[in-house]
Amino acid sequence: LTGPFHPQKLAIAALGNSGSTGADGIEGDIAYFPSFDALKAAPDAAVKGKIVFIDNQMKAAQDGSGYGYFGRGRFVGPNAAAKKGAIAIVIRSIGTDSHRNPHTGVTNFEAGVTPIPSGAISNPDADLLVRQWQHGKPLRLKLLLTPKTLGDQPSGNVIAEVPGSDPKASPVIIACHLDSWDLGTGAIDDAAGCGIITAAAKHIMAAGQPRRTIRILWAGAEEVGVFGGKAYFDAHGKERHAVAMESDFGADRVWRVDFKLPEGAAGLADRIAAALAPYGITRGKQPAGGGADVGALIESGVPTIDLQQDGTRYFDIHHTPDDTFDKVDPAQIRQNVVAWTVTIGLLANSADAELP
Amino acid sequence: LTGPFHPQKLAIAALGNSGSTGADGIEGDIAYFPSFDALKAAPDAAVKGKIVFIDNQMKAAQDGSGYGYFGRGRFVGPNAAAKKGAIAIVIRSIGTDSHRNPHTGVTNFEAGVTPIPSGAISNPDADLLVRQWQHGKPLRLKLLLTPKTLGDQPSGNVIAEVPGSDPKASPVIIACHLDSWDLGTGAIDDAAGCGIITAAAKHIMAAGQPRRTIRILWAGAEEVGVFGGKAYFDAHGKERHAVAMESDFGADRVWRVDFKLPEGAAGLADRIAAALAPYGITRGKQPAGGGADVGALIESGVPTIDLQQDGTRYFDIHHTPDDTFDKVDPAQIRQNVVAWTVTIGLLANSADAELP
Structure with a gap:
C-alpha cells in the first residue's frame, strides 16, 4: 500500500x-x-x-x-x-x-x-x-508479481495394487495426490492423504489377501487442474470399479462417513458405519461426493464413500508456507489409518451383489 | 538446506x-x-x-x-x-x-x-x-543474509505529562516504547503498551487532577539497545521519581501484580492489590522487576510495580511478521487500561510518606 x-x-x-x-x-x-x-x-x-x-x-x-x-x-x-x-x-x-x-x-x-x-x-x-x-x-x-506460465510440463501418476484373490472381482480404488504448492512442503495437502491410504492398504495386505484388488492411485498434477485424475480416467475409465475413494483433506480425524452406493449395498453401508462407530465416527445424511482425483470416475457412475475429516483447521494451513510436517497430529492420523483400514477391508471383501 | x-x-x-x-x-x-x-x-x-x-x-x-x-x-x-x-x-x-x-x-x-x-x-x-x-x-x-549496520541513527523519546496539583510531589513515570522490528507492524510490541498507559493516564486526567504529576515516556530505540530509556536516565536520572512502571508485554490481560516498594508503602500496595482483585488480578510473591526503558531508574533505586500480563501467546508473535493489529483482543486490552487506571490513580494520589 x-x-x-x-x-x-x-x-x-x-x-x-x-x-x-x-x-x-x-x-x-x-x-x-x-x-x-x-x-x-x-x-x-x-x-x-x-x-x-x-x-x-x-x-x-x-x-x-x-x-x-x-x-x-x-x-x-x-x-x-x-x-x-x-x-x-x-x-x-x-x-x-x-x-x-x-x-x-x-x-x-x-x-x-x-x-x-x-x-x-x-x-x-x-x-x-x-x-x-x-x-x-x-x-x-x-x-510486483512476476510469475511465469511454463506451459504443460511432465508429471506422472503412480499406481500400486494389493492383488485380490478373485480375478473377476472389480477393484476398489483409493486415491490421493502427490503434488503440492511451492510455498509449503505439502505435508497436509496431500502427503498426509497419501500416507493414510497407503498405510491402510498395507494393513489389509498384512492381514490376509482380500477378495477384490485394492488399487492405490497417487495422482500427479492435481493442484494445477486434476490432470493426473483425468489421465487415469482417460486410460481406465471404461473398466469396472467397485468403488472409488479419496483422502485429500489433511490429517485431522475422521468424524463422519457419507455413502453414495448402489441400492444393493445398504447392508454393506450399515456394516461399515457400525465398524467405524467405535472410533467416534458418525453417519451422515449427505450423499458422498468423493474427491477431485476420482471425480471423473464418480461422475461416470462409480460408487463412493467419504471418510470426512475434521476441517476446522485445514484452511488455516491450506496452500500456505505453513503446510509443514509439524501440523500432522500423530494421534489423529492414526485414527484416519484405522478408519480407512476398516472401510477398505470391508469393501475389498464385499460381494458382487453389493458393488458393480 | x-x-x-x-x-x-x-x-x-x-x-x-x-x-x-x-x-x-x-x-x-x-x-x-x-x-x-x-x-x-x-x-x-x-x-x-x-x-x-x-x-x-x-x-x-x-x-x-x-x-x-x-x-x-x-x-x-x-x-x-x-x-x-x-x-x-x-x-x-x-x-x-x-x-x-x-x-x-x-x-x-x-x-x-x-x-x-x-x-x-x-x-x-x-x-x-x-x-x-x-x-x-x-x-x-x-x-544468504545481507543486513547492513548503518551505525547510530536519529531516534527520539516523546514525553507527555498529566500535571499534578502538588508541585513538590515527585512524579509517577509510566513507559512504553515506540520502535518495532521491521518484519511486523509492532502492534503487540509495543504499540499496545503505549496505548494502554496513555489511555490510563487520560482517564486519570479526565477524572480530576491527581496530586502527583504522571509522566508518560514513549521511549525510542528500545529494540536495538534501550537507547531511549538510557537517554531519559542520563537526562533525568538524578531527579526524584515516586515510582516507575512499564507496559511492554503485548495486549493480553493483566493476571498478577508484583511490587517493589519502600517499607512505608505496605498500605499503598495493599490498597492497589485490593483495587485490582475485582478484575481477576492476583497478588504475586515476586518482587517487581519493571521494564527495559525504566530499567536504569529502577536500578538507581526508584520503586516499581509490575502489572504482569498473560504471556502465554506473546512469544508466538514477538518479533515476527505476525505482530499485527488483529492480534490485539479488545476485551483484554480494555482490562489492561482498567488495571493501569486503578493503579496509577492510587499511585498519583499517594502520600510523601509512602513513595520517595
Whole structure:
C-alpha cells in the first residue's frame, strides 16, 4: 500500500495462472469489493483501470463449508475482474487463519481473456487494507508479481495394487495426490492423504489377501487442474470399479462417513458405519461426493464413500508456507489409518451383489 | 538446506547486528547443538569453519519464563560461535509458535569479535533440519543474509505529562516504547503498551487532577539497545521519581501484580492489590522487576510495580511478521487500561510518606 497513508508492505503470493506485472511492477487505485458477488454486480466503469480487491473472510467450519462459496474470489474473481477491465486483482486469502502467510492456489481465465496479475494477501494484511479503506480516501497499491506460465510440463501418476484373490472381482480404488504448492512442503495437502491410504492398504495386505484388488492411485498434477485424475480416467475409465475413494483433506480425524452406493449395498453401508462407530465416527445424511482425483470416475457412475475429516483447521494451513510436517497430529492420523483400514477391508471383501 | 537430501528452502530472518554473507551467500556444514550450553561446552574444533545451529524450543509460559533462558541462543549464541571460529550461526527462533515466520531480535558481539552472519529460522524449518540431522549424515546449508549496520541513527523519546496539583510531589513515570522490528507492524510490541498507559493516564486526567504529576515516556530505540530509556536516565536520572512502571508485554490481560516498594508503602500496595482483585488480578510473591526503558531508574533505586500480563501467546508473535493489529483482543486490552487506571490513580494520589 503506497497511499494515502504511510506505506505498508503486504505479504502476498501470486495465484496459479496469474499474469505478470513485469519486473517494474504496476501501481494503481484500488477498487474495493466486499464480496465476489459485489464485484460481479459492479459496472465496468467502477473497475476499469483499477486494481480490484475482494474482501470477506472464509471462517473455519468442521466440514470445510466456505471454500466453495468464498473461494469464488480466487477461482473466478480474477477472470471477472479482467473482463471488466481491471489492471490487476488482489484478494483476501481464501483461508481461516490470522498469520502473515498468504494462501495461493489456482485461478482460471476463460479462453480469450488475457490473464491479469492476480495475488492473494494474508488476512492481517487484508485487515490493514480494510482499515485504511474505511477512511474514505483513495487507496494506492504498488504490485510486483512476476510469475511465469511454463506451459504443460511432465508429471506422472503412480499406481500400486494389493492383488485380490478373485480375478473377476472389480477393484476398489483409493486415491490421493502427490503434488503440492511451492510455498509449503505439502505435508497436509496431500502427503498426509497419501500416507493414510497407503498405510491402510498395507494393513489389509498384512492381514490376509482380500477378495477384490485394492488399487492405490497417487495422482500427479492435481493442484494445477486434476490432470493426473483425468489421465487415469482417460486410460481406465471404461473398466469396472467397485468403488472409488479419496483422502485429500489433511490429517485431522475422521468424524463422519457419507455413502453414495448402489441400492444393493445398504447392508454393506450399515456394516461399515457400525465398524467405524467405535472410533467416534458418525453417519451422515449427505450423499458422498468423493474427491477431485476420482471425480471423473464418480461422475461416470462409480460408487463412493467419504471418510470426512475434521476441517476446522485445514484452511488455516491450506496452500500456505505453513503446510509443514509439524501440523500432522500423530494421534489423529492414526485414527484416519484405522478408519480407512476398516472401510477398505470391508469393501475389498464385499460381494458382487453389493458393488458393480 | 542443500544436502544431503533434496534441497529445502528455510524461512529465515537476520538478527540485529548480524554480519553479512555478501550477495553470493556462503555454504558450509552444520555443527548441531541441542542447546546454547552445549555450544558453550564444545571444543573450538567442533565449530571452526562451520555454520553453528542451536536447537531447543522455548515453550509457552504464562509469565514468559523461557525467554531469558532459551533466549541466550540469540542474545549471546552468535558471539560464542564467532569466538570459536564459526563462519555463521543459525538458531531456532526464540518463539513458541509453529508457523513459517522467523523471530528476529538483537544479538550482541563483544568488542573485538567480528560479527558473523546470524539468522533465526522458523520452528517448522528447525523441525525439518532436526529430522534431517537425525539421519546422521553431514548437513549442508547455503546461507544468504545481507543486513547492513548503518551505525547510530536519529531516534527520539516523546514525553507527555498529566500535571499534578502538588508541585513538590515527585512524579509517577509510566513507559512504553515506540520502535518495532521491521518484519511486523509492532502492534503487540509495543504499540499496545503505549496505548494502554496513555489511555490510563487520560482517564486519570479526565477524572480530576491527581496530586502527583504522571509522566508518560514513549521511549525510542528500545529494540536495538534501550537507547531511549538510557537517554531519559542520563537526562533525568538524578531527579526524584515516586515510582516507575512499564507496559511492554503485548495486549493480553493483566493476571498478577508484583511490587517493589519502600517499607512505608505496605498500605499503598495493599490498597492497589485490593483495587485490582475485582478484575481477576492476583497478588504475586515476586518482587517487581519493571521494564527495559525504566530499567536504569529502577536500578538507581526508584520503586516499581509490575502489572504482569498473560504471556502465554506473546512469544508466538514477538518479533515476527505476525505482530499485527488483529492480534490485539479488545476485551483484554480494555482490562489492561482498567488495571493501569486503578493503579496509577492510587499511585498519583499517594502520600510523601509512602513513595520517595
